[in-house]
Amino acid sequence: MRVLVIGAGAVGGCAALRLAEAGVEVTLLTQQEPADTLSAHSFGWVNAIDNKHTGYYELSVEALAAHERLAADTVDAPQWLFRKGNLHWGSDEASADAQRLVADRYHELGYQVEGKMPSEVLRDLEPGLSLENVVGPVHFYPNDRHVLGGLMLSAVLARARAAGVRVRSGERAEGVSGSSVRLRSGAEITADAVLCCAGRGNVDLIPDLPLLPPGVPERLTRGLLVRTTPVAEPVTRVIHAPGLSIRPHTGNRLVLHCHDLDRTLTEDPDADALAQRVLARLPHVLPGAAGARVENVFVGVRPMPSDGMSIIGPVPGNDGCYVIATHSGVSLGPVLGEIAAQEVLGTPHPLAEPFRPTRF
Secondary structure, eight states, X not given: OXXXXXXXXXXXXXXXXXXXXXXXEEEEEESSOGGGSTGGGOOOEEOOOOXXXXXXXXXXXXXXXXXXXXXXXXXXXXXXXXXXXXXXXXXXXXXXXXXXXXXXXXXXXXXXXXXEOHHHHHHHXXXXXXXXXXXXXXXXXXXXXXXXXXXXXXXXXXXXXXXXXXXXXXXXXXXXXXXXXXXXXXXXXEOSEEEEOOGGGHHHHSTTOOBOXXXXXXXXXXXXXXXXXXXXXXXXXXXXXXXXXXXXOGGGOEEEEOHHHHTTOOSSOOHHHHHHHHHHTHHHHOGGGTTOOEEEEEEEEXXXXXXXXXXXXXXXXXXXXXXXXXXXXXXXXXXXXXXHXXXXXXXOOXXXXXXXXXXX
């Protein structure tokens, strides 16, 4: 069987790998170099996601297990998966109450969360944090992970190539008809099946795919991430402080994100100015990082389905074409790759059933 996978981010790379391991002849087509994809620049927080949708929670829990399977398969590559957990706290009564409700819900679902005193956090987990203004407990989610997306992609694609995947970079797919793909060059590629994992690029391949355009008020689609220069006292796990999220990076660097500032992003933002606003919040959370500078700024657009849920499955009316369109591609990529490989080979996966394109 021959399968053409479009998109070399986390989802496409993992799908290509799992298909090749199943004996399929796989071509992975990508316009961008993998290091330039949204996946390579992801914040990379991997966790069980409780959005009151049982299917999505179950999918995200299985994604944690799939990350472990993928890490075991790429154990010879530089480490890309880190099992350090996540800290989250409030700074006033309203935010503390909101955090308690979230933690209580995870307790009900059986997902581990521990309430800790700030002194315990400083003693046992992150001594460099500033926790003087914490209201309520600090919630520690020990089973959360974080991923370095660029290293993950490198490991996945190296293993995929070793399994026989042929990677064609710098070629733009402009249309899919069944199991045939039209390239911008005018050439056409045919296979037994086409798997579209091109992020927002999926809308160019499948025009009726219900992905939200950038900047719509219903859901947050644009995002900005800041990578700092090395700091004297980094953190070792994901931190969600009020107004600032922090993720460790290589060489004592940090990756920073502010949800509220994402809402100010426009089609042509002053990204450097916004990055300075993000950076200005860092010393209030991590005093030892004072003096850090901005090393890199990345602005991306999330491939956000109109209902906020992943789209997984055969494309209606387009026989031979299968699509995965989702935000949280790095978090879900390993499990979505496994699901896609199984389904393209003919066996439906129960975790995919709530996310079929036919629901729209």
